[in-house]
Amino acid sequence: MFGRDLIRNISIIAHIDHGKTTLVDRFLDITGTIEHRRMKDQFMDSMDIERERGITIKSKPVKLNYTARNGKTYEINIIDTPGHVDFNYEVSRSLAACEGAILLVDASQGVEAQTVGNTYLAIENDLELIPVLNKIDIPNANIEETLAEIVDLIGYKAEECLLASAKTGEGVVEILEAVVERVPPPSGNTSAPLKALIFDAIYDKYRGVVVHVRVFEGSVRAGDRIMMMSSREIFEVIEVGYFLPQMVPTDSIDAGEVGYIIAVIKEVASAKIGDTITGATSSTPEALPGYKVAKPMVYAGMFPGMPEYYEELRKALDKFKLNDAALVFEPENSPALGFGFRVGFLGLLHMDVVRERLEREFDITCILTAPNVVYRVTMSDGTVQEITNPASFPEPGEFAKVEEPFVELSIITPSDYMGNLIGFITTEKRGEFKAVENAGKNRVVMKFVTPLSEIMFDFFDRMKALSRGYASMDYDIIGYRESNLVKVTILVNKDTVDSLSFIVHVDKEYAVAKKVVDKLSELIPQHQFQIPIQARARGRIIARSDIKALRKDVLAKCYGGDVTRKMKLLEKQKEGKKRMREIGQVTIPQNAFLAILRIGDEE
């Protein structure tokens, strides 16, 4: 449809809240891609949960037609990317489909650690970068300092940076002009055999699998027979089209373009993200590099709110997986919670999002247990096991060594808070301080090596508190290292509750155990009898907290007219207990299983 030199493929790199989605909305607005009155704010975040939380979870493409100052009309394909570290793999997918990227930085917040990480990803992918300072209209925007940070952290000259406000629209046209001028058009030969990268695939109830592609060579049209290069499976194309941003069919998508393919594909698994699509008859000799498969970083037990809903939960997870390839799960049988699943997530936000969507979209209540990382245990006989569930962590004497995942942690912070943060990370979080460099005038970037498990629990909020909200973080997994770890088991009313077990470093064993039993005694409601909560490690009880017996529970006033209302209220309270489980004689609520995540709450 367009000459290839009139096409630009870009993504936008930005931290959460730096205004990426607003900028895209403004682009749509300026180019008239969607009519103003039809525009919901933040068009790109289409899931309810994305809109509510102001985060982007799924990469989404959109195509704009922009008439530039030179009079020519360009096709600009934008692939929106998520900003949270949990969804980092989505970023690398998007970048592989582009020739350029807008690097969007909030002028009041400065450069955040994760933006730096993603920028390096883009540079590795040979992308042309356009740094943009956003939110220059707000009173506490610090343009000069933010520019200095970009220069120090990313190595761009201040003159190369654009100033804009996505909210007011100021400077937005200049961004589009820069995209047209600076980002190279895609290369690739339209008459060569088809070579297209799958950067996403979603399952649509009505249309089956919709494959999102960037075509590098050749073209694809309805009726074509295409082949997935990894599996050599062949499908017939029913429809191809663009994202405007809703799906609009077209005759063909050609080399350089971004769009979707609907073929007779029954399972999302057949359209592997990162795979290359080619023609069934005339094939390209070599596949595109593709990407690493997203690997779950944390595991948690997921159990139905009521045991009889196990089958429903399984079905829901199956369906869910169609649109979330990063989710893995297998059945788990817990003595305390019965039948459920061990589910792998990309991180805690991902876990939260999955749980919330399961509850909203499938109307299922579930009990989640505290998440943990994957431990690698070398047993005494030399065999190696990957432990995803603390309950199956071996006892001392049964194993030779334990390794856990470590990360390189980057923290960008105003230099005033450097001391606080170094102290916190090295003394409380088993971190090793590696390096510090200046970032602009007042800020520094610090590097640490620390176990992944330490930054999962009770980290982010503490970091924010210690830096008055200014510090930001990013991390990369750097592999497994040996650690001196021990399993702590929790006993409720003298019964072991396997789902409350956790793994902790020996140095912190007593302190964490005490905090956990204290928290549990807050979260578990009083019963008619006293309940001891105990923590056991290596055969000894190392902490204890008691829940006092409930002596009184007197019913409040009940007027004649409202007997039904009173009964309804009691029914509702009883209903609320659905998310609780009877273990022995004790009723344990859902949030108690996440007690370890909440031990830092009141500090």
Added chain:
Amino acid sequence: MYAGVYLHLPFCARRCAYCDFCTLQLDETSLKKYHAALKSEIELFSDGAAVDTLYFGGGSPSLYPLDLLQELLDTLRSRFRFELREATLEANPWELTFERLERWKKLGVNRLSVGLQSSDGEILKTVNRPVPPDLFERLEMAVDLFDNVNFDFILGLPGENRKNVENNLKLIERLKPAHISYYMFDSDHETDLMASVKNDIIELPDKDTLEKLHDFIVLSLKELGLTRYEISSWSKGRMSLHNLKYWKSGDYKGFGVSAGSHEGTTRSVNCDSLDQYIDSIVAGKRPLAYIRENTPLEELFETLFMGLRLIDGLTLSAEIFPADLLERSVERIASVLGEFLVVNGYRLSLNDYGLDMSRLVFERLVGIMEEMESLLPSRATVEKQKNT
């Protein structure tokens, strides 16, 4: 059998922070409209039954203009066979003036229920219910002019401590009201107060303190010669006859927004919204939120639900309930709730432990009802058409 009549007068000068009842800011226009609608409701939907108890509840019935109160009474008299033994009016301390007290007496009110909630000025200020400076004198006057006065107290408002409970009890000792209602503060409703608690603006007293204070109150009221006859009611030979109708699942008819009725085995409740209420009445329809003919199972459990609040408990009559249902229910209840109850044939009452744990007992009672309901071939609830 005599029935009771309840009139809901929802207007208040201000809304107390703990209040979850249907109340409205007092203003001339809505009062007039409401009054007219209330009169019409009585005229349109009364059945001429014999009535021996009357209760003006609210809201703040003591704010209701006296001439309008007179009109309501006249209307009631024209539609029911009045043989009143008890006519209660709920009153705020602010309206306890000699003139009003005299007029209420002349109108036939013979029992006052005074919403004290606490004798502590600070506590009451916190919950947006300031008291008049001459509180004691006003109460004294009320007790002098009426020989049947109830004081309402709430245990567990923010700021509650041993000292102010002792002061409440001293007040009772000096004024000797015939009746005391001492309620546990109910944190289960969405009220202004609970919103402040959730936002950490106000703190509620801790459970431990309240448990001890509750024991202290029970003991002290007994020493003052007041007999506990219901979970939260004490009296010196003058139980609330109207409330007993609720607790004994008798017949009563409610008029006004949000008022409930129980006639035979039919339970109904009026709507909460003033506009909706008035619209219904104007259209000549009963202003119902719902009406339901209880199944024998529902009627049985409602009877238990109310009756077990009485210290003497209740006897489930084999003349009212089907024999097999009665047998199965009592058997199930005795096995699940045995530790809380005294069961003697079909006579049931809470034991001391049951009185202390009543919320838990009633919650489980609802559970047993649901469980038994699910065992029935079909839920035989007869949903009557609204506005019949």
